[in-house]
């Protein structure tokens with residue numbers, strides 16, 4: 001067994017330690033739900049490193065973490081293929097290993113701000129359901145080439161090993177368009193390593209799909225099968241969830257009109273202030289360094305982050321950017337977030353800070369959450385606002 | 395000579411008829427500048443057809459329309475290539491002809507709304523510096539394959555035949571990233587036909603680059619040379635124009651800091667109300683059908699257009715969409731605009747209509763023009779607003 005294989009086996013053994021909270025997850029995470037386990041990174045930690053440590057990376061689960069027997073594990077590649085494949089981990093480790101730096105972000109990141117306007121069902125995320133890592137594994141296009149894609153294929157379906165306890169689904173299944181899946185430069189990966197270590201069980205051990213530039217919901221953990229099809233997944237997570245709707249659509253109406261709304265794939269441009277936290281106390285007139293993250297979908301580079309110290313009335317500061325992707329990455333292949341900071345020389349308090357990012361396509365963020373409110377609380381990319389209060393100096 | 399060649403020769407002869415206004419342009423166009431000739435489509439005409447007629451298509455020129463001798467014309471493909479090419483029109487006509495439906499839009503479309511906030515130098519466009527056509531010709535990647543791309547190439551430079559009378563430039567030269575240019579699915583075209591007819595002189599006869607999903611400024615007309623390079627074009631239209639800057643940057647400051655801002659390539663999501671025009675009179679309480687266009691860069695599909703009848707306070711109407719691209723186009727290959735309409739059953743006047751579009755990545759439009767004002771008046775994709783006044787019924 002290779003080094004890589006050895007490390008993987010070590011990792012699955014650790015997974016057995018824990019019943020509820022997956023092994024290797026940090027107590028630093030803010031738990032939003034115990035079963036299934038959902039937890040986010042305290043936002044203040046995020047801008048500390050371009051690569052989010054695995055132990056601090058947010059966890060989004062729809063079921064329980066499956067225990068996987070690494071000897072018996074086989075990834076099935078089937079559907080409209082010329083040769084159905086049953087791929088062992090050893091098979092995968094023999095294929096070329098490639099590494100991609102990519103941000104994974106939940107469609108419901110910052111749902112809490114929408115819930116404050118009107119209550120929303122769903123995991124109550126603040127701005128920490130996002131993280132950035134380097135992922136290593138086999139590019140999906142290689143397996144598709146080995147399997148042979150039939151002429152009429154348009155979508156690639158992913159199914160996880162986890163058992164879901166929801167009325168309409170027993171497994172987690174979604175799909176992405178073939179044009180993304182089969183593009184060598186689309187960088188869709190079957191990842192077995194995260195930040196140079198074997199995937200932790202909570203993050204999808206032994207194998208996780210990473211779909212750079214797309215919503216986290218398509219980066220299926222514990223992948224057990226890949227199915228080529230002429231249509232999208234008809235599973236609930238593709239059809240009845242992860243869809244963006246107008247504000248006047250409610251849960252009841254949605255049951256009738258879900259077909260009219262496309263599944264979310266790429267993400268909009270977004271950013272958040274991670275430091276200071278909301279309600280932070282700061283001596284008026286003294287310097288403060290404001291930090292946060294910014295990200296856009298589809299590999300579009302963040303070109304600018306603006307900071308306002310007057311609640312968005314004026315945008316007087318441009319942030320210094322630290323990119324998660326090397327600056328010579330090809331156009332539209334900037335899959336990683338950008339960290340940013342603004343050193344405000346003299347901040348008058350009380351005030352409201354606001355940030356907005358711009359991507360390479362010239363998209364920016366809406367001013368208010370209420371203008372984009374939707375009943376599922378998805379894709380909240382409104383300008384992020386933080387109140388800073390006055391205090392005595394240190 | 396092929397049919398295609400014959401038609402092309404006919405077309406260049408027509409070009410000789412006119413000195414200032416290029417031949418074959420409609421008097422329906424609203425002329426914004428005589429020399430160089432710049433004219434836009436009256437917005438009300440735009441939603442009448444998914445394919446904008448060539449004679450109604452907006453014209454953006456930086457110099458005079460060149461007279462081209464079709465026998466002597468050669469397109470040079472050089473720079474960091476293995477074999478330099480000199481390609482005649484006959485050579486091009488022998489290569490596979492492909493057709494792409496794509497919207498071309500000026501970066502300065504709707505500049506006038508920005509100029510009303512604070513004056514801006516540049517062509518004074520309303521919302522008609524946009525059009526959609528089918529373009530036929532040879533995909534650029536084929537020529538790049540024939541020339542042989544050297545290892546260190548990162549950018550593809552385009553130069554037009556037109557003479558520019560500006561201090562910093564005598565020809566029009568810009569560039570796009572190789573990742574776009576060399577991608578067969580990026581659909582970059584060397585087009586010799588528009589809407590099934592030879593290109594009109596004003597639209598780039600004999601050959602125009604079409605870069606679908608990118609700003610119009612990269613779709614170089616009267617192309618004379620393609621140069622492969624390890625860096626971007628250093629021409630003024632790449633480096634000193636067509637860049638998006640924060641509101642606090644003025645023309646003087648920009649001369650120092652232009653290096654900090656990337657050249658615009660993809661366009662943000664945008665939409666406009668084309669009917670009714672601003673100030674339209676309408677009997678209160680009677681039905682009105684509102685029409686317009688919507689478009690996003692990078693091939694991202696328009697998923698939704700919202701209409702507000704109260705100036706953007708609420709978004710009560712979803713538009714019916716007519717797509718310019720077939721609904722089974724691959725993901726992120728929707729290069730054409732989407733026309734939309736909303737039949738408002740009973741419109742109370744006076745009122746302010748507002749529209750906003752959403753693209754497949756969940757991006758939408760900023761609420762106000764002043765929040766995105768920039769000194770060049772570029773990428774105005776604010777929600778578009780139109781006042782409707784009361785009148786006696788018909």
Ligand SMILES: [Mo]
Nearest residue numbers: 106107108217
């Ligand atoms: Mo998610």
Ligand SMILES: [Mo]
Nearest residue numbers: 500501502611
């Ligand atoms: Mo333009």
